[in-house]
Amino acid sequence: MRHRLHTGAAYTGHGMPADTANLVRAFTAQHGCKPQFVAEAPGRVNLIGEYTDYNGGFVLPVAIDRTTAVAVAPREDDRLRVHSVDHDQRDDFSLDNARRHPMGGWRNYVRGVLWALLDSQLPLRGVDLSISGDVPQAAGLSSSAALELALAGAICAASGVQLPPREMALLCQRAEHMYAGVQCGIMDQFAAALAQEGCALFIDCQSLETEDVPLPSGIAIVVIDSKVPRALAGTPYNRRRDECAEAARALGLPSLRSAQQSEIESLPDNLRRRARHVVSENARVLASKAALRDGDGGALGRLFVESHNSLRDDFEASTPEIDLLVELANAAPGAIGARLTGGGFGGCTVNLVEAAEAQRFAEVVVSQYRGRTGLDGEAHICRTVNGMQVRDA
Numbered sequence: 153m154r155h156r157l158h159t160g161a162a163y164t165g166h167g168m169p170a171d172t173a174n175l176v177r178a179f180t181a182q183h184g185c186k187p188q189f190v191a192e193a194p195g196r197v198n199l200i201g202e203y204t205d206y207n208g209g210f211v212l213p214v215a216i217d218r219t220t221a222v223a224v225a226p227r228e229d230d231r232l233r234v235h236s237v238d239h240d241q242r243d244d245f246s247l248d249n250a251r252r253h254p255m256g257g258w259r260n261y262v263r264g265v266l267w268a269l270l271d272s273q274l275p276l277r278g279v280d281l282s283i284s285g286d287v288p289q290a291a292g293l294s295s296s297a298a299l300e301l302a303l304a305g306a307i308c309a310a311s312g313v314q315l316p317p318r319e320m321a322l323l324c325q326r327a328e329h330m331y332a333g334v335q336c337g338i339m340d341q342f343a344a345a346l347a348q349e350g351c352a353l354f355i356d357c358q359s360l361e362t363e364d365v366p367l368p369s370g371i372a373i374v375v376i377d378s379k380v381p382r383a384l385a386g387t388p389y390n391r392r393r394d395e396c397a398e399a400a401r402a403l404g405l406p407s408l409r410s411a412q413q414s415e416i417e418s419l420p421d422n423l424r425r426r427a428r429h430v431v432s433e434n435a436r437v438l439a440s441k442a443a444l445r446d447g448d449g450g451a452l453g454r455l456f457v458e459s460h461n462s463l464r465d466d467f468e469a470s471t472p473e474i475d476l477l478v479e480l481a482n483a484a485p486g487a488i489g490a491r492l493t494g495g496g497f498g499g500c501t502v503n504l505v506e507a508a509e510a511q512r513f514a515e516v517v518v519s520q521y522r523g524r525t526g527l528d529g530e531a532h533i534c535r536t537v538n539g540m541q542v543r544d545a
């Protein structure tokens with residue numbers, strides 16, 4: 153069969169990009185001393201299971217080789233002196249004053265993570281920090297979770313605090329809620345903390361149990377950025393979350409996790425469609441997990457098509473540009489499946505592609521997309537990596 157994939161041997165990636173030398177140099181130039189540790193955390197692409205995490209459902213992301221790294225050294229006082237290498241900007245505040253920064257942006261992730269760690273009574277030290285990364289921003293690849301986890305890893309390491317990665321991820325989610333104003337689920341932070349190279353991370357977002365699902369060999373993950381930027385705080389993301397909560401309330405349920413297709417029919421039209429997406433998407437995640445294990449590319453392709461249609465029509469989280477990318481991908485060489493991924497309302501598609509065709513697939517889709525829209529779409533052929541790691545600098 154055309155899309156029968158080989159199971160077993162994992163698609164190779166690396167745990168930690170080799171070149172953090174620039175970051176270490178920038179740290180030394182900025183702070184006048186050498187860093188002690190470098191913490192690095194990946195962005196993620198969600199294979200399937202969109203808008204299910206905050207409904208207590210299932211998701212299946214992978215961590216990708218686009219990462220954010222934070223170099224750190226402890227200080228003798230209680231100050232945080234922070235340097236964003238990529239923005240060439242700085243911040244400086246004390247441990248007892250991690251209020252939201254009026255200018256917003258990257259500074260509030262630092263302040264938010266610090267607040268969440270302190271709020272858990274962790275004994276932190278003042279630190280010097282330098283940050284740099286290559287996770288595309290505002291693209292639905294969780295640049296914010298990568299930043300949060302790398303910061304948490306760096307600050308904890310420099311303070312001598314041992315915190316299990318899943319606890320770190322939960323604190324980073326609180327930081328996102330409180331300081332970035334996005335009522336996100338747990339998928340992004342769990343992926344950035346817990347994912348394993350060569351595997352998708354299955355998360356039951358109700359029990360918070362996770363399982364590593366090996367990816368079949370011969371399959372490439374190609375992310376295509378529509379270059380229609382969005383920051384979740386400025387999209388209907390939070391409104392969708394409220395609509396899901398309203399649907400669950402109307403059904404007398406704690407969340408849509410346990411909703412049945414039959415009972416949804418009684419809901420008003422917009423709530424019915426939101427709930428229908430969530431219930432059907434949960435079933436698709438379970439089916440995709442089985443298809444990955446069986447190396448059944450045909451089934452994965454069908455599930456991706458259904459997921460995208462449901463996101464477009466029922467959840468109304470797509471855009472014309474993303475729909476076009478999916479349409480072009482489905483007709484391109486080597487295509488197995490294509491769909492909107494991440495927070496939606498712009499951003500990226502995730503594409504499963506026969507590995508041997510990945511380069512050609514990316515070129516064909518991007519050039520057709522540019523021709524049709526005039527937008528500078530961009531493809532990333534991704535390798536999978538491990539979640540957050542800390543090493544000596």
Ligand code: GLA
Pocket residue numbers: 198201202203204205206294336337338339340494495496
């Ligand atoms: C964003 C959020 C996640 C999840 C996805 C949609 O990435 O941060 O928690 O809700 O959107 O699946």
